[in-house]
Amino acid sequence: MLDFLINLFIIASIFAIVASSLNLLIGFTGVFSIAHAIFYGVGGYAAALTSLHLGTSLLLALLIAMVASALFSVLLALPAARVTGEYFVVVSLAFALVAFTVFSQWTPVTGGPAGLVGIQRVTLLGIPLDSNEAYLGLAVVMLVLVTLVLYVIIRRTPLGRSLQALRDDPLAAQALGKNPFRLRLTAVLISAALASTGGVIYAGYVFFINADSFSVDYGVLFMAMVILGGAGTLSGPIIGAFFITLFPEALEFADLPSELKGPLEQIIYGAALVILMLVRPSGIAGMFSGLLPKNRRKGGPPDAPEGQPAAGGPVTGAATATGGVA
Template identity: 50%
Template structure:
């Protein structure tokens, strides 16, 4: 039972990292992408190749994975972000399809559908990780570091400039900011952070293949951001918990396995529709509605109720 909970916690931490990194694009830069699983996959494959051929050091493998994934996202962003936002969504879908084909067909690097197996356990500062609990601790530390980095970034001048372009590009451009440079930087950082999740995944399961980095999973990551609430630090966390924990709850319900997938998709879709209608700011915004209102101070010194 402890191993099951620890493994679920690792998957939850990976989901939080992915959703939070995508939120940097969707929530703060206003760039809707349906290809985030690509950067997750690039990070996983890069970390796996380093672990299999160079060293089992988690820190070194993750650094290489972040560099490679950041470079791939930069190469995507520079030409594609010149188009209008709605066309970027279509372009990102095309990029996801192309990347999935490469993951499947480039046998020399990815191993094709057979994937890369036998990835050794991660080593962190000389400590070899062998148990699910140790991987849970590693995932929690990485998740906190990623969330802290994003929190500092969005409150920095760079983050404020991103939000300014998201809200009013014309006014922000008039202040002398370059929208393309800002959005390319946001996309590159987002892709690099997604690679952290990919590296954790590769070491944790000791196996990487294309089935984990599909268009369906890209849509699911985007759903985490939307359901939780884009443009807030808590939103992706709430969305990741909702989408990751829900399938685990279904395991405790007596239901034929062939119905589990359709039921999950039905509930995810219904959740997005209901949230867009009743709570467009996501689940993370509901607590504001439930929070008791403070009494308003009247001009004469009393309080209005």
């Protein structure tokens, strides 16, 4: 039972790392990417290849993974950073499908459909992390580090402020000298590099990886974790990742008729997600926003005060051309 729980918490922590990284885009830049399973995958493959060819050093694997993932993300960012909203989703979906095909077919590097086997458990500064308890510690520390990095970027740097300005109102951000393309590109690079660390932890845990762990399904799942937990809050994606990982397992303990157990679990799980989104559209983290004085709520254009015109979202194309002609 303890091993089962440790395993679950390791996986949930890994997912939380990826979801938190994705939140830099969804929650703080206003860019919806469905491709984050790919950067998680680049991290996984980079760690596997490092382990197979260069040794078990965690720090080396992290370094290689983050650089590789950031470089790879340029392929997504160059075409996608010029667009936002649903267009970015579509471009990122196409990118995810192509990259997934590369993962599953580039046999000399990724092992093709059979994947890569024989990955060793990583060592940290020469210390082996053989036990699952130690590995859970590693996963949690990594999650804390990623969250800290995100906190510093978002709350303490001009870059973080600019990204949120771009999220809240791209036109006003441009009028104040912000280059939307450059900012989105930077956000994608950082986010992809951070997401890859989740892949490194994953590869070192399961000893075997193939493309199935990095499919578009996972991309959707990471997005769901961010939105369900609360986009634009630091805790939201972590809560979302743990909820989505642990809730189906918790249902295992529910007293459901055995012949319908599988489908019923799926239905309850799906219904819970729908109800949560209906009741708490700003995510689970939003439930606590009233309790914590400094907590920031989900991003989006400010609500218009009563009796005043809404502060418009981004206006594009012809609407900009003629919009507001006095």
